[in-house]
Amino acid sequence: MIEFSIIALSGLCLLFTAHQLGLAEGKCEAARRLRYTLVVLILWPPATTLAQSQEEISVAKATLSSLQGISFNNNTEYCGYLAYDPAGKLVATPAQRGDNKSCVWDQAENGLVLVLSYHTHGRFDPEYSSEVPSVADIEADEDEGIDGFVSTPGGRLWYVDTERMEVRQICDIGCLPKDPGFVPGLEGEISSVYSYEDLLEYESD
Numbered sequence: 001m002i003e004f005s006i007i008a009l010s011g012l013c014l015l016f017t018a019h020q021l022g023l024a025e026g027k028c029e030a031a032r033r034l035r036y037t038l039v040v041l042i043l044w045p046p047a048t049t050l051a052q053s054q055e056e057i058s059v060a061k062a063t064l065s066s067l068q069g070i071s072f073n074n075n076t077e078y079c080g081y082l083a084y085d086p087a088g089k090l091v092a093t094p095a096q097r098g099d100n101k102s103c104v105w106d107q108a109e110n111g112l113v114l115v116l117s118y119h120t121h122g123r124f125d126p127e128y129s130s131e132v133p134s135v136a137d138i139e140a141d142e143d144e145g146i147d148g149f150v151s152t153p154g155g156r157l158w159y160v161d162t163e164r165m166e167v168r169q170i171c172d173i174g175c176l177p178k179d180p181g182f183v184p185g186l187e188g189e190i191s192s193v194y195s196y197e198d199l200l201e202y203e204s205d
């Protein structure tokens, strides 16, 4: 997206310069190209910034689904990364076991390019709010300059977007395996999007 914007802006500059120097094919042609470039610039961003690729979502779903059961049984977070292997295929790294509140992956990267984090949230605990990604979750991804996926005891899947600094619910209760002990509704209504400020407020409640 950023690269595209730079290319488009460079194109605009070239057109402008060419026009000033009288090198453009003609005012009409230059204006037509300018309009086309602007239309592309205006239409492009919404199509890309909000849409996680289906490939990313499906790899994240498969990976987190396979970790939900063991995460509930051990009441432990499991974490890892979605990454591109040397052949350019999107894969998930092996998961690492954390503890009941956190997880840090520190395995060898083995030629993988890590692009998105993933982690589970352990067993359902009525005393502990774990149906929404935490402030620490979004800050950790931000520190690494990546986005991430989070699964919850209720089987929700969240996308942690550190460009917009918000978390978005990709799918609701039960879209991933859920903890048999999960009781819906105890945490009140859960929104589908929380900004960073919302999360700070949510955690202070």
Ligand SMILES: [Zn+2]
Pocket (backbone or CB within 6 Å): 119, 120, 121, 133, 134, 137, 150
């Ligand atoms: Zn978390």
